[in-house]
Amino acid sequence: MIRIHYVDPDGNTTTLNVPDGQNLMQAAVQNGIDGIVGECGGSLVCATCHCYVDPTRLSELNPPTEEELELLEEVAAQRKDNSRLSCQIKASAALDNLSITTPETQY
Protein backbone atom coordinates (compact mmCIF):
# COMPACT_ATOMS: atom_id res chain seq x y z
CA MET A 1 0.00 0.00 0.00
CA ILE A 2 1.21 3.47 -0.88
CA ARG A 3 0.34 6.40 1.39
CA ILE A 4 -1.12 9.35 -0.49
CA HIS A 5 -2.15 12.53 1.32
CA TYR A 6 -5.13 14.38 -0.18
CA VAL A 7 -5.21 17.99 1.02
CA ASP A 8 -8.35 20.07 0.50
CA PRO A 9 -8.21 23.82 -0.29
CA ASP A 10 -8.64 24.59 3.44
CA GLY A 11 -5.62 22.50 4.31
CA ASN A 12 -7.44 19.46 5.78
CA THR A 13 -5.59 16.25 4.97
CA THR A 14 -6.99 12.78 4.36
CA THR A 15 -4.46 9.99 3.98
CA LEU A 16 -5.35 6.96 1.90
CA ASN A 17 -3.52 3.66 1.54
CA VAL A 18 -3.61 3.17 -2.21
CA PRO A 19 -2.87 -0.20 -3.80
CA ASP A 20 0.11 -0.31 -6.14
CA GLY A 21 -1.02 0.49 -9.69
CA GLN A 22 -4.32 2.17 -8.81
CA ASN A 23 -4.62 5.70 -10.12
CA LEU A 24 -5.09 8.55 -7.66
CA MET A 25 -8.50 9.56 -9.09
CA GLN A 26 -9.91 6.05 -8.54
CA ALA A 27 -8.53 5.91 -5.02
CA ALA A 28 -10.06 9.31 -4.26
CA VAL A 29 -13.55 8.61 -5.58
CA GLN A 30 -13.74 5.11 -4.10
CA ASN A 31 -12.97 6.67 -0.73
CA GLY A 32 -15.25 9.66 -1.15
CA ILE A 33 -12.65 12.45 -1.34
CA ASP A 34 -14.93 15.38 -2.21
CA GLY A 35 -12.60 17.52 -4.32
CA ILE A 36 -12.00 14.86 -7.01
CA VAL A 37 -14.94 14.11 -9.34
CA GLY A 38 -13.58 11.91 -12.13
CA GLU A 39 -16.78 12.13 -14.14
CA CYS A 40 -15.49 10.09 -17.12
CA GLY A 41 -13.92 7.34 -15.04
CA GLY A 42 -10.39 8.01 -16.25
CA SER A 43 -10.99 8.14 -20.01
CA LEU A 44 -9.23 11.52 -20.40
CA VAL A 45 -12.39 13.32 -21.36
CA CYS A 46 -13.68 15.48 -18.55
CA ALA A 47 -10.79 17.18 -16.67
CA THR A 48 -12.68 16.91 -13.36
CA CYS A 49 -9.93 15.12 -11.41
CA HIS A 50 -7.54 18.05 -11.49
CA CYS A 51 -5.06 18.28 -8.60
CA TYR A 52 -1.92 20.13 -7.57
CA VAL A 53 1.04 17.86 -6.90
CA ASP A 54 3.60 18.66 -4.19
CA PRO A 55 5.97 20.75 -6.35
CA THR A 56 9.07 19.28 -4.71
CA ARG A 57 8.12 15.82 -6.00
CA LEU A 58 6.73 16.74 -9.41
CA SER A 59 9.80 15.37 -11.17
CA GLU A 60 9.21 11.88 -9.70
CA LEU A 61 6.01 11.46 -11.73
CA ASN A 62 5.75 10.23 -15.29
CA PRO A 63 5.43 13.36 -17.42
CA PRO A 64 1.95 14.21 -18.74
CA THR A 65 0.97 12.99 -22.21
CA GLU A 66 -0.01 15.47 -24.89
CA GLU A 67 -3.67 14.59 -24.33
CA GLU A 68 -3.40 15.33 -20.61
CA LEU A 69 -1.62 18.63 -21.33
CA GLU A 70 -4.43 19.67 -23.64
CA LEU A 71 -7.03 18.94 -20.99
CA LEU A 72 -5.02 20.74 -18.31
CA GLU A 73 -5.34 23.91 -20.37
CA GLU A 74 -9.09 23.71 -19.85
CA VAL A 75 -9.43 22.84 -16.14
CA ALA A 76 -11.99 24.89 -14.23
CA ALA A 77 -9.71 26.06 -11.39
CA GLN A 78 -6.42 27.90 -11.84
CA ARG A 79 -3.88 25.97 -13.89
CA LYS A 80 -0.51 25.94 -12.17
CA ASP A 81 2.88 24.49 -13.01
CA ASN A 82 2.13 21.56 -10.69
CA SER A 83 -1.34 20.87 -12.12
CA ARG A 84 -2.00 17.26 -13.08
CA LEU A 85 -5.00 15.03 -13.74
CA SER A 86 -5.07 12.54 -10.88
CA CYS A 87 -6.41 9.77 -13.17
CA GLN A 88 -3.05 9.80 -14.93
CA ILE A 89 -0.97 9.28 -11.78
CA LYS A 90 -0.59 5.65 -10.79
CA ALA A 91 0.39 4.78 -7.24
CA SER A 92 3.82 3.17 -6.95
CA ALA A 93 6.29 2.65 -4.11
CA ALA A 94 8.32 5.62 -5.37
CA LEU A 95 5.35 7.93 -4.73
CA ASP A 96 4.86 6.90 -1.08
CA ASN A 97 3.90 9.87 1.11
CA LEU A 98 3.03 12.08 -1.87
CA SER A 99 0.75 15.03 -1.13
CA ILE A 100 -1.75 16.28 -3.67
CA THR A 101 -4.01 19.28 -3.15
CA THR A 102 -7.51 19.41 -4.59
CA PRO A 103 -8.56 22.65 -6.35
CA GLU A 104 -11.41 24.99 -5.38
CA THR A 105 -13.60 23.63 -8.15
CA GLN A 106 -13.72 20.97 -10.88
CA TYR A 107 -16.54 22.53 -12.95
Place this chain on the structure above:
Amino acid sequence: MENHIVIVGAGQAGLQAAETLRAEKYSGLITLLGDEPHPPYHRPPLSKDALKEKHFDSLTMRGPNVFERRKITMRTGCRVSAIHPNRQTVELENGESLSYSGLLLATGASPRLFPGQEPNAKTIHVLRSRGHSEAVAERLSLCQARQEPVVVIGGGFIGLEVAAVAREMGLEVTVLEAGNQLMGRVATPVLAKTFQQRHESRGVRIALNARVTHLSEADDRATIELADGQRLTAGLVVVAIGVAPNDTLAQEAGIVCNNGIVVDTYGRTSAPHVFAAGDCAARSNGNGHFLRLESIQNAIEQGKAAARSILGQSRPFHDTPYFWSDQFDMKLQIAGVAHAVTTSVVRGNTCDAAFSIYNYADERLVSVDTLNAPKEHIMARKMLSQEVWPTPEQAGDPEFDLAALMES
Protein backbone atom coordinates in the same frame (compact mmCIF):
# COMPACT_ATOMS: atom_id res chain seq x y z
CA MET B 1 -43.30 9.45 8.88
CA GLU B 2 -39.59 10.14 8.81
CA ASN B 3 -38.30 11.54 5.53
CA HIS B 4 -37.19 8.67 3.36
CA ILE B 5 -35.98 9.13 -0.18
CA VAL B 6 -35.92 5.92 -2.18
CA ILE B 7 -33.85 5.74 -5.35
CA VAL B 8 -34.55 2.90 -7.74
CA GLY B 9 -31.42 2.20 -9.77
CA ALA B 10 -27.81 2.35 -8.55
CA GLY B 11 -26.14 3.59 -11.71
CA GLN B 12 -24.52 6.94 -12.32
CA ALA B 13 -27.75 8.98 -11.96
CA GLY B 14 -28.95 7.20 -8.82
CA LEU B 15 -25.60 7.49 -7.05
CA GLN B 16 -25.27 11.14 -8.04
CA ALA B 17 -28.72 11.93 -6.69
CA ALA B 18 -28.00 10.20 -3.37
CA GLU B 19 -24.77 12.13 -2.91
CA THR B 20 -26.31 15.44 -3.99
CA LEU B 21 -29.05 14.99 -1.37
CA ARG B 22 -26.35 14.75 1.31
CA ALA B 23 -24.32 17.59 -0.18
CA GLU B 24 -27.47 19.72 0.01
CA LYS B 25 -27.78 18.86 3.74
CA TYR B 26 -30.77 16.54 3.51
CA SER B 27 -30.68 14.62 6.81
CA GLY B 28 -33.44 12.00 6.37
CA LEU B 29 -33.07 8.41 5.19
CA ILE B 30 -31.76 7.51 1.74
CA THR B 31 -32.11 4.04 0.26
CA LEU B 32 -30.38 3.26 -3.01
CA LEU B 33 -31.71 0.09 -4.64
CA GLY B 34 -29.64 -1.67 -7.31
CA ASP B 35 -30.74 -4.84 -9.08
CA GLU B 36 -27.21 -5.87 -10.00
CA PRO B 37 -24.96 -7.80 -7.62
CA HIS B 38 -22.36 -5.00 -7.68
CA PRO B 39 -22.45 -1.56 -6.08
CA PRO B 40 -22.29 1.37 -8.55
CA TYR B 41 -19.45 1.18 -11.05
CA HIS B 42 -18.05 3.16 -13.99
CA ARG B 43 -19.83 1.88 -17.08
CA PRO B 44 -17.92 3.51 -19.99
CA PRO B 45 -14.81 1.27 -19.79
CA LEU B 46 -16.95 -1.89 -20.07
CA SER B 47 -16.94 -1.75 -23.87
CA LYS B 48 -13.35 -0.48 -24.07
CA ASP B 49 -10.31 -1.17 -21.86
CA ALA B 50 -12.09 -3.51 -19.47
CA LEU B 51 -12.57 -6.07 -22.24
CA LYS B 52 -8.78 -6.35 -22.50
CA GLU B 53 -7.58 -5.53 -19.03
CA LYS B 54 -10.45 -7.18 -17.10
CA HIS B 55 -9.88 -4.75 -14.23
CA PHE B 56 -13.53 -4.92 -13.24
CA ASP B 57 -13.10 -4.41 -9.50
CA SER B 58 -11.27 -1.14 -10.05
CA LEU B 59 -14.37 0.24 -11.81
CA THR B 60 -16.29 0.37 -8.51
CA MET B 61 -17.22 3.99 -7.89
CA ARG B 62 -17.49 4.01 -4.08
CA GLY B 63 -16.16 1.75 -1.38
CA PRO B 64 -18.64 0.44 1.24
CA ASN B 65 -17.25 2.81 3.88
CA VAL B 66 -18.34 5.80 1.80
CA PHE B 67 -22.00 4.72 1.81
CA GLU B 68 -21.78 4.18 5.54
CA ARG B 69 -20.16 7.55 6.16
CA ARG B 70 -22.75 9.32 4.04
CA LYS B 71 -25.60 7.36 5.65
CA ILE B 72 -26.82 5.97 2.35
CA THR B 73 -28.37 2.53 2.58
CA MET B 74 -27.00 0.77 -0.50
CA ARG B 75 -28.84 -2.45 -1.31
CA THR B 76 -27.49 -4.54 -4.16
CA GLY B 77 -29.26 -7.47 -5.85
CA CYS B 78 -32.57 -5.87 -5.00
CA ARG B 79 -35.37 -5.76 -7.56
CA VAL B 80 -38.43 -3.55 -7.37
CA SER B 81 -41.63 -5.20 -8.54
CA ALA B 82 -44.01 -2.25 -8.33
CA ILE B 83 -44.34 1.36 -7.26
CA HIS B 84 -47.51 2.86 -5.81
CA PRO B 85 -47.48 6.66 -6.13
CA ASN B 86 -50.83 7.13 -4.37
CA ARG B 87 -49.71 5.16 -1.30
CA GLN B 88 -46.11 6.38 -1.62
CA THR B 89 -44.68 2.89 -1.37
CA VAL B 90 -42.25 0.75 -3.33
CA GLU B 91 -42.71 -2.99 -3.43
CA LEU B 92 -39.66 -5.23 -3.65
CA GLU B 93 -39.55 -8.61 -5.31
CA ASN B 94 -38.87 -10.25 -1.95
CA GLY B 95 -42.26 -9.00 -0.73
CA GLU B 96 -40.90 -6.12 1.34
CA SER B 97 -42.57 -2.72 1.08
CA LEU B 98 -40.79 0.61 1.57
CA SER B 99 -42.57 3.90 2.29
CA TYR B 100 -41.11 7.00 0.73
CA SER B 101 -41.46 10.74 1.01
CA GLY B 102 -39.70 11.14 -2.33
CA LEU B 103 -39.04 8.57 -5.06
CA LEU B 104 -36.44 8.80 -7.80
CA LEU B 105 -36.58 6.41 -10.73
CA ALA B 106 -33.07 6.03 -12.14
CA THR B 107 -33.71 2.68 -13.74
CA GLY B 108 -31.51 3.16 -16.79
CA ALA B 109 -31.99 1.30 -20.05
CA SER B 110 -31.69 -2.26 -21.28
CA PRO B 111 -29.93 -3.41 -24.42
CA ARG B 112 -32.24 -4.45 -27.22
CA LEU B 113 -32.11 -8.14 -28.03
CA PHE B 114 -32.11 -9.47 -31.56
CA PRO B 115 -35.58 -10.97 -32.24
CA GLY B 116 -35.52 -14.49 -30.85
CA GLN B 117 -32.12 -14.03 -29.17
CA GLU B 118 -31.60 -16.51 -26.37
CA PRO B 119 -30.44 -14.43 -23.37
CA ASN B 120 -28.39 -17.30 -21.95
CA ALA B 121 -26.54 -18.21 -25.13
CA LYS B 122 -22.80 -18.75 -24.64
CA THR B 123 -21.71 -17.24 -27.95
CA ILE B 124 -24.26 -14.43 -28.38
CA HIS B 125 -24.12 -11.46 -26.01
CA VAL B 126 -25.31 -7.93 -25.44
CA LEU B 127 -23.08 -5.41 -23.65
CA ARG B 128 -24.36 -3.05 -21.01
CA SER B 129 -23.59 -4.29 -17.49
CA ARG B 130 -20.45 -5.45 -15.76
CA GLY B 131 -21.78 -9.01 -15.99
CA HIS B 132 -22.16 -8.66 -19.76
CA SER B 133 -18.67 -7.22 -20.11
CA GLU B 134 -17.14 -10.04 -18.08
CA ALA B 135 -18.88 -12.58 -20.30
CA VAL B 136 -17.79 -10.85 -23.52
CA ALA B 137 -14.20 -10.49 -22.25
CA GLU B 138 -14.04 -14.18 -21.42
CA ARG B 139 -15.43 -15.11 -24.81
CA LEU B 140 -12.97 -12.80 -26.60
CA SER B 141 -10.09 -14.60 -24.88
CA LEU B 142 -11.55 -17.92 -25.95
CA CYS B 143 -11.87 -16.71 -29.56
CA GLN B 144 -8.25 -15.61 -29.39
CA ALA B 145 -7.14 -19.03 -28.17
CA ARG B 146 -9.22 -20.86 -30.77
CA GLN B 147 -8.65 -18.36 -33.61
CA GLU B 148 -12.38 -17.92 -34.09
CA PRO B 149 -13.91 -14.84 -35.73
CA VAL B 150 -16.09 -12.25 -34.00
CA VAL B 151 -19.23 -10.73 -35.47
CA VAL B 152 -20.70 -7.48 -34.18
CA ILE B 153 -24.29 -6.62 -35.04
CA GLY B 154 -24.75 -2.85 -35.00
CA GLY B 155 -22.25 -0.16 -36.00
CA GLY B 156 -22.86 2.33 -33.21
CA PHE B 157 -20.46 3.37 -30.42
CA ILE B 158 -20.64 0.11 -28.47
CA GLY B 159 -20.37 -2.13 -31.53
CA LEU B 160 -17.40 -0.25 -32.95
CA GLU B 161 -15.62 -0.11 -29.60
CA VAL B 162 -15.92 -3.88 -29.24
CA ALA B 163 -14.80 -4.36 -32.85
CA ALA B 164 -11.69 -2.25 -32.20
CA VAL B 165 -10.78 -4.20 -29.06
CA ALA B 166 -11.29 -7.55 -30.81
CA ARG B 167 -9.17 -6.45 -33.73
CA GLU B 168 -6.43 -5.24 -31.37
CA MET B 169 -6.46 -8.75 -29.93
CA GLY B 170 -5.72 -10.03 -33.43
CA LEU B 171 -9.18 -11.45 -34.09
CA GLU B 172 -11.03 -11.48 -37.37
CA VAL B 173 -13.94 -9.04 -36.97
CA THR B 174 -17.02 -8.27 -39.05
CA VAL B 175 -19.42 -5.44 -38.22
CA LEU B 176 -22.92 -5.80 -39.66
CA GLU B 177 -24.77 -2.49 -39.76
CA ALA B 178 -28.39 -2.32 -40.91
CA GLY B 179 -28.25 1.35 -41.90
CA ASN B 180 -26.36 2.98 -44.75
CA GLN B 181 -23.66 4.49 -42.52
CA LEU B 182 -21.93 3.82 -39.20
CA MET B 183 -23.07 5.59 -36.01
CA GLY B 184 -26.21 6.74 -37.80
CA ARG B 185 -27.80 8.25 -34.71
CA VAL B 186 -24.97 10.63 -33.88
CA ALA B 187 -22.53 11.00 -36.76
CA THR B 188 -22.68 13.11 -39.88
CA PRO B 189 -21.95 11.14 -43.09
CA VAL B 190 -18.44 12.60 -43.41
CA LEU B 191 -17.53 11.54 -39.89
CA ALA B 192 -19.06 8.09 -40.40
CA LYS B 193 -17.07 7.62 -43.60
CA THR B 194 -13.83 8.55 -41.87
CA PHE B 195 -14.47 6.04 -39.09
CA GLN B 196 -15.36 3.34 -41.60
CA GLN B 197 -12.13 3.89 -43.52
CA ARG B 198 -10.03 3.83 -40.37
CA HIS B 199 -11.66 0.64 -39.11
CA GLU B 200 -11.23 -0.99 -42.51
CA SER B 201 -7.60 0.07 -42.74
CA ARG B 202 -7.03 -1.82 -39.50
CA GLY B 203 -8.66 -4.93 -40.90
CA VAL B 204 -12.23 -4.69 -39.58
CA ARG B 205 -14.72 -5.89 -42.17
CA ILE B 206 -17.74 -3.61 -42.33
CA ALA B 207 -20.98 -4.41 -44.13
CA LEU B 208 -23.55 -1.62 -44.42
CA ASN B 209 -27.22 -2.23 -45.25
CA ALA B 210 -26.70 -5.69 -43.79
CA ARG B 211 -29.93 -7.30 -42.68
CA VAL B 212 -29.52 -10.19 -40.27
CA THR B 213 -32.42 -12.60 -40.59
CA HIS B 214 -31.48 -15.30 -38.13
CA LEU B 215 -29.11 -15.89 -35.22
CA SER B 216 -28.51 -19.31 -33.74
CA GLU B 217 -26.05 -21.24 -31.62
CA ALA B 218 -24.87 -24.83 -31.90
CA ASP B 219 -21.73 -26.66 -30.75
CA ASP B 220 -20.28 -23.54 -29.12
CA ARG B 221 -20.42 -21.59 -32.38
CA ALA B 222 -22.87 -18.93 -33.51
CA THR B 223 -24.37 -18.79 -36.98
CA ILE B 224 -25.56 -15.54 -38.50
CA GLU B 225 -27.80 -15.60 -41.55
CA LEU B 226 -28.23 -12.52 -43.72
CA ALA B 227 -31.05 -11.48 -46.04
CA ASP B 228 -28.72 -11.70 -49.05
CA GLY B 229 -28.20 -15.40 -48.37
CA GLN B 230 -24.77 -15.07 -46.72
CA ARG B 231 -24.11 -17.18 -43.68
CA LEU B 232 -21.35 -16.37 -41.18
CA THR B 233 -20.10 -18.38 -38.24
CA ALA B 234 -18.39 -16.91 -35.20
CA GLY B 235 -17.06 -17.76 -31.78
CA LEU B 236 -18.69 -14.60 -30.45
CA VAL B 237 -21.55 -12.41 -31.60
CA VAL B 238 -22.08 -9.09 -29.86
CA VAL B 239 -25.52 -7.63 -30.42
CA ALA B 240 -25.17 -3.85 -30.11
CA ILE B 241 -28.38 -2.50 -31.59
CA GLY B 242 -29.25 0.14 -29.02
CA VAL B 243 -31.16 0.25 -25.77
CA ALA B 244 -34.72 0.71 -24.59
CA PRO B 245 -35.49 2.80 -21.49
CA ASN B 246 -36.55 0.88 -18.39
CA ASP B 247 -39.91 2.57 -17.90
CA THR B 248 -42.13 -0.42 -17.16
CA LEU B 249 -42.46 0.30 -13.41
CA ALA B 250 -43.53 3.84 -14.22
CA GLN B 251 -45.95 2.76 -16.95
CA GLU B 252 -47.57 0.19 -14.70
CA ALA B 253 -48.06 2.91 -12.09
CA GLY B 254 -49.83 5.12 -14.64
CA ILE B 255 -46.98 7.63 -14.95
CA VAL B 256 -46.76 9.31 -18.36
CA CYS B 257 -44.09 7.73 -20.57
CA ASN B 258 -43.02 8.43 -24.13
CA ASN B 259 -39.92 6.41 -25.05
CA GLY B 260 -38.86 6.91 -21.43
CA ILE B 261 -40.36 8.37 -18.29
CA VAL B 262 -41.47 11.87 -19.17
CA VAL B 263 -39.96 14.57 -16.93
CA ASP B 264 -39.88 18.35 -16.94
CA THR B 265 -36.66 20.36 -16.66
CA TYR B 266 -36.68 19.76 -12.88
CA GLY B 267 -36.88 15.97 -13.18
CA ARG B 268 -40.54 15.77 -12.09
CA THR B 269 -42.74 13.03 -13.53
CA SER B 270 -46.53 13.19 -13.91
CA ALA B 271 -46.97 11.67 -10.41
CA PRO B 272 -46.48 13.74 -7.26
CA HIS B 273 -43.27 13.02 -5.28
CA VAL B 274 -41.95 10.85 -8.13
CA PHE B 275 -38.92 11.98 -10.12
CA ALA B 276 -36.82 10.38 -12.84
CA ALA B 277 -33.25 10.88 -14.06
CA GLY B 278 -30.70 9.43 -16.46
CA ASP B 279 -31.09 7.07 -19.40
CA CYS B 280 -34.69 6.18 -18.42
CA ALA B 281 -35.92 9.79 -18.48
CA ALA B 282 -37.34 11.60 -21.51
CA ARG B 283 -37.15 15.30 -20.85
CA SER B 284 -39.90 17.47 -22.26
CA ASN B 285 -38.75 20.77 -23.65
CA GLY B 286 -42.25 22.20 -23.35
CA ASN B 287 -43.14 22.34 -27.04
CA GLY B 288 -44.05 18.75 -27.68
CA HIS B 289 -40.50 17.45 -28.14
CA PHE B 290 -38.77 14.99 -25.86
CA LEU B 291 -35.09 14.38 -25.50
CA ARG B 292 -33.79 11.18 -23.96
CA LEU B 293 -30.01 11.09 -23.75
CA GLU B 294 -27.77 8.16 -22.93
CA SER B 295 -24.63 9.62 -21.43
CA ILE B 296 -22.65 10.01 -18.23
CA GLN B 297 -22.95 13.78 -18.35
CA ASN B 298 -26.74 13.59 -18.67
CA ALA B 299 -27.02 11.06 -15.84
CA ILE B 300 -24.95 13.24 -13.52
CA GLU B 301 -26.72 16.46 -14.42
CA GLN B 302 -30.23 15.00 -14.13
CA GLY B 303 -29.32 13.14 -10.95
CA LYS B 304 -28.25 16.42 -9.36
CA ALA B 305 -31.28 18.33 -10.64
CA ALA B 306 -33.73 15.67 -9.46
CA ALA B 307 -32.16 15.53 -6.00
CA ARG B 308 -32.54 19.30 -5.64
CA SER B 309 -36.13 19.15 -6.87
CA ILE B 310 -36.94 16.48 -4.30
CA LEU B 311 -35.70 18.92 -1.66
CA GLY B 312 -37.91 21.65 -3.10
CA GLN B 313 -35.12 23.64 -4.72
CA SER B 314 -35.89 24.34 -8.33
CA ARG B 315 -32.82 24.58 -10.46
CA PRO B 316 -33.26 23.33 -14.01
CA PHE B 317 -30.40 21.53 -15.70
CA HIS B 318 -28.35 23.56 -18.07
CA ASP B 319 -25.19 21.71 -19.10
CA THR B 320 -24.28 21.05 -22.70
CA PRO B 321 -24.65 17.35 -23.47
CA TYR B 322 -21.47 15.55 -24.39
CA PHE B 323 -20.55 12.05 -25.52
CA TRP B 324 -17.38 10.18 -26.32
CA SER B 325 -16.14 6.96 -27.84
CA ASP B 326 -12.69 5.35 -27.94
CA GLN B 327 -11.93 3.19 -31.01
CA PHE B 328 -8.34 2.16 -31.80
CA ASP B 329 -6.31 5.37 -31.49
CA MET B 330 -9.36 7.51 -32.20
CA LYS B 331 -11.00 9.51 -29.43
CA LEU B 332 -14.26 10.85 -30.75
CA GLN B 333 -15.97 13.49 -28.66
CA ILE B 334 -19.27 15.13 -29.41
CA ALA B 335 -20.48 18.33 -27.76
CA GLY B 336 -24.16 19.15 -28.16
CA VAL B 337 -26.81 17.24 -30.09
CA ALA B 338 -26.80 17.16 -33.89
CA HIS B 339 -30.49 17.96 -34.33
CA ALA B 340 -31.85 19.37 -37.62
CA VAL B 341 -28.36 19.99 -38.98
CA THR B 342 -28.31 22.00 -42.23
CA THR B 343 -24.56 22.65 -42.59
CA SER B 344 -21.52 20.67 -41.48
CA VAL B 345 -18.11 22.30 -41.73
CA VAL B 346 -14.87 20.36 -41.43
CA ARG B 347 -12.09 22.18 -39.57
CA GLY B 348 -8.78 20.65 -40.59
CA ASN B 349 -8.46 17.63 -42.82
CA THR B 350 -10.34 14.34 -42.41
CA CYS B 351 -7.19 12.50 -43.47
CA ASP B 352 -5.32 13.78 -40.42
CA ALA B 353 -5.17 12.15 -37.00
CA ALA B 354 -7.06 15.10 -35.53
CA PHE B 355 -9.84 17.24 -36.98
CA SER B 356 -13.24 18.57 -36.04
CA ILE B 357 -16.66 19.10 -37.57
CA TYR B 358 -18.95 22.01 -36.72
CA ASN B 359 -22.64 21.28 -37.23
CA TYR B 360 -25.11 24.10 -37.70
CA ALA B 361 -28.91 24.19 -37.82
CA ASP B 362 -29.26 27.22 -40.06
CA GLU B 363 -27.03 29.84 -38.39
CA ARG B 364 -27.00 28.18 -35.00
CA LEU B 365 -24.15 25.91 -33.89
CA VAL B 366 -25.79 22.77 -32.46
CA SER B 367 -22.91 20.31 -32.10
CA VAL B 368 -19.20 19.86 -32.59
CA ASP B 369 -17.50 16.53 -33.29
CA THR B 370 -13.81 16.40 -32.47
CA LEU B 371 -11.39 13.62 -33.22
CA ASN B 372 -8.31 13.44 -30.98
CA ALA B 373 -8.76 17.07 -29.96
CA PRO B 374 -9.79 17.07 -26.28
CA LYS B 375 -9.03 20.75 -25.74
CA GLU B 376 -11.15 21.85 -28.68
CA HIS B 377 -13.94 19.62 -27.37
CA ILE B 378 -14.00 21.46 -24.04
CA MET B 379 -13.92 24.78 -25.89
CA ALA B 380 -16.86 23.60 -27.99
CA ARG B 381 -18.84 22.83 -24.84
CA LYS B 382 -18.17 26.38 -23.68
CA MET B 383 -19.24 27.77 -27.08
CA LEU B 384 -22.54 25.94 -26.85
CA SER B 385 -23.26 26.83 -23.23
CA GLN B 386 -22.22 30.48 -23.63
CA GLU B 387 -23.86 30.75 -27.06
CA VAL B 388 -20.71 32.22 -28.61
CA TRP B 389 -19.61 30.45 -31.75
CA PRO B 390 -17.68 30.92 -34.97
CA THR B 391 -19.55 31.42 -38.23
CA PRO B 392 -19.32 28.43 -40.58
CA GLU B 393 -16.66 30.33 -42.59
CA GLN B 394 -14.60 30.98 -39.44
CA ALA B 395 -14.95 27.38 -38.27
CA GLY B 396 -13.69 26.11 -41.59
CA ASP B 397 -10.66 28.40 -41.55
CA PRO B 398 -7.85 26.65 -39.66
CA GLU B 399 -6.13 30.02 -39.19
CA PHE B 400 -9.12 31.44 -37.31
CA ASP B 401 -8.35 31.67 -33.58
CA LEU B 402 -11.16 29.96 -31.63
CA ALA B 403 -9.58 30.62 -28.23
CA ALA B 404 -9.49 34.35 -28.97
CA LEU B 405 -13.16 34.23 -29.96
CA MET B 406 -14.03 32.67 -26.61
CA GLU B 407 -12.04 35.26 -24.69
CA SER B 408 -13.50 38.25 -26.50
